[in-house]
Amino acid sequence: AELCREEYPTWAGMVLWVMAELALIGSDIQEVIGSAIAIQILTNGIFPLWVGVVITALDCFVSLFLENYGIRKLEAVFAVLIGTMAVAFAWMFGQAKPSGSELLVGILVPKLSSRTIQKAVGVVGCVIMPHNVFLHSALVQSREVDKRQKYRVQEAINYYTIESTIALTVSFMINLFVTTVFAKGFYNTDIADSIGLVNAGQYLQDKYGGGLFPILYIWGNRVISCWTEQYDNREHMLDSL
Numbered sequence: 001a002e003l004c005r006e007e008y009p010t011w012a013g014m015v016l017w018v019m020a021e022l023a024l025i026g027s028d029i030q031e032v033i034g035s036a037i038a039i040q041i042l043t044n045g046i047f048p049l050w051v052g053v054v055i056t057a058l059d060c061f062v063s064l065f066l067e068n069y070g071i072r073k074l075e076a077v078f079a080v081l082i083g084t085m086a087v088a089f090a091w092m093f094g095q096a097k098p099s100g101s102e103l104l105v106g107i108l109v110p111k112l113s114s115r116t117i118q119k120a121v122g123v124v125g126c127v128i129m130p131h132n133v134f135l136h137s138a139l140v141q142s143r144e145v146d147k148r149q150k151y152r153v154q155e156a157i158n159y160y161t162i163e164s165t166i167a168l169t170v171s172f173m174i175n176l177f178v179t180t181v182f183a184k185g186f187y188n189t190d191i192a193d194s195i196g197l198v199n200a201g202q203y204l205q206d207k208y209g210g211g212l213f214p215i216l217y218i219w220g221n222r223v224i225s226c227w228t229e230q231y232d233n234r235e236h237m238l239d240s241l
Contacts, residue, residue: 001020004016033049033053035052035053035055036049036052037052038052039055039056041198041201063077082170085174086170086173086174089181090177092177092204093181096181097184098180098181107176185207191203
């Protein structure tokens with residue numbers, strides 16, 4: 001995005017900016033609606049969907065405010081949110097009790113039928129998101145590195161590689177938990193075709209029970225965390241433009 005701004009004339013940069021805004025709106029619609037549904041779940045229906053949408057929009061401004069305190073503070077906030085999401089679904093993963101051997105075989109020897117290709121592409125899209133390119137490049141630029149010293153640049157690259165690898169590994173694990181829980185809970189069941197964001201939590205709650213942490217609220221936490229996970233990527237992309 002920065003190269004486009006530097007190399008293209010102003011009118012071309014503006015066109016690209018508008019296109020990026022439209023793409024961001026399109027990619028964020030599901031997060032906004034998902035967060036509204038999650039808020040409705042977590043408040044036991046007290047807040048209707050439109051209130052959830054307003055709250056979700058306002059939390060962007062809260063994040064913008066936090067960014068004034070420095071990138072490290074904002075990263076810490078999102079680390080806590082994503083960590084909470086990972087722990088929540090790890091708990092649900094444990095409740096589902098999937099077959100460890102079958103899961104390992106599926107990871108090491110992946111195979112697809114014609115009916116599951118669409119779902120597999122969707123999972124890949126969840127993990128390898130285009131805006132991660134903007135996020136990681138922006139994180140690199142947020143660090144002060146003496147570019148005149150080659151070893152400092154190489155050291156920074158090594159640490160950024162480790163950081164990105166850890167982030168994507170956590171993202172992979174979360175998606176693995178989600179996919180496994182749904183496969184265990186709904187595969188070959190009569191209700192599989194009617195599962196959506198609104199009723200998935202209740203079905204999982206009925207199947208696996210409440211326990212110490214009610215599954216319904218873990219599911220609501222997962223859905224709402226998807227929105228917060230996207231914010232940092234989007235803001236760094238717009239900053240670059």
